[in-house]
Each structure stands twice: as structure tokens, then as C-alpha cells.
Amino acid sequence: MAGGRFITLEGGEGVGKSTQVRRLAVALRERGYDVVTTREPGGSPGAEEIRQVLITGGGERWSPVTEALLLFAARRDHLERTIWPALERGAWVISDRFADSTLAYQGHGHELNQDIIIRLYANVIGKFYPDLTLVLDLPVEAGLARVHARGAADRYEEMDIAFHRRLRQGFLDIAAHDPRRCVVIDASEPEEAVAAGILETVGRRLLAGGP
Ligand code: TMP
DSSP states (O other): SOOOOOEEOOOOOSSSSHHHHHHHHHHHHHOOOEEEEEEOOOHHHHHHHHHHHSSSTTSSSHHHHHHHHHHHHHHHHHHIIIIIIHHHOOOOEEEOOOOOIIIIIIIIIIIOOOOHHHHHHHHHSSOOOOSEEEEEOHHHHHHHHHHTTOOOOOGGGSSSHHHHHHHHHHHHHHHHOTTEEEEEETTTTTTTHHHHHHHHEEEHOOOOOOO
């Protein structure tokens, strides 16, 4: 996968991932990189169909283990159809969520045995990992206030505050256990400052000459 890099943005609800994915893509394109932006669940036609099945219906529609299976089915298709081909041609791929979201939401949030998720990852994806994962961190109340302000509430966003606290801690634990891959970004700063911090991190971690 010469030249290409795989960057994921992770975090709870309302942390500003989608905005920061767009901003990072613009910044890297300005520097001459071929950039593909994508998201999970989704990112390929088949995975987008699975996304619809996952995010519609009530919160009890799927058990956590079924949800994890659907997420990994979508993820495998996303990798095969979108991520791996882009990396092979040398593009940089920036994904709004990836497998850390399954560990955080289904594992920490819904308290699914994390071993199931780790084994699914090993069997379905193998030894392929993001080059860099940016964990956008924000106090739960601030994230949920942003979600409500934009009038968005899908089935995951209806979970109670204790779920969101487990989720935040889950992402922080994931980052603490894998500091070579993960960097925690303070998402409570203004959008501009968060974008600058992300670009600086990408430069430091992935670009020899800085951003
Ligand atoms: P989004 O709000 O970032 O578009 O993601 C849709 C929802 O899917 C979000 O609430 C998080 C949830 N999700 C999981 O529960 N597990 C996962 O593995 C992924 C990728 C997303």
C-alpha cells in the first residue's frame, strides 16, 4: 500500500468528527495528497445498506452481538470495496469512525464481551490497522447538547447519560492502550483550533516534514 495512509476519527456523539474529517481532507488536498473521505457504518454501497438496517428502528431492534456482526459485515465490505483499493492506488483515506467505535459502543457502551469484538476483528480484518486514530474527546453533556442543537437523534443517540459516559471512557481507554496508533484531541476547543491540532498531529505522526 505504497504512499497511502489510513486515518480514522473516533469519539462519542456530537464531538465534531464529520466537520473535522472534511477539514482535514481539504488541508491534505491543498498539500497535494489524493484523499478519500468515508464513514462507518457505511462507506461502500453494501455497507450503506447495512447502515440503514442498523440505525433505523428502536434501540432494542438488535442485540449487541447481532449489532457487532452486522457492523463487521459492513466493515469488511467497506474495506474490500473502498478502503483497500484507495490505499493500493496511494490515496490517503480518512474515515469517520472505524472498529474502535464497535469496541466503544457495543463493548463499553452496551457491555458486550470485548473478547468477541477482538476475535471478530482478528478473523474478519486480520492484521490491518489504521496508521493513525484521532480520538475526539468532549464532556458528555457538551456533546449531547450539540446533538440536540442540530435536531439529530438516531437510535444510538437516544441512550441514557450513563451509556454516554461509558462510551467516553471506552474511547479514552482504547487510546491509552494503543498510544502508538491513537492520539486524544480536546474537542471542546473552537472548530478552527481543533482542526489545527489535528493537522499538527497528522504532520508529526505521518508526514516527515511536518504539516
Ligand atoms: P455517526 O453518528 O457517526 O454517523 O454513527 C452512527 C451511529 O453508529 C453512532 O451513534 C455510532 C454507531 N456505531 C456503533 O454503535 N458501532 C460502530 O461500530 C460504528 C461504526 C458506529
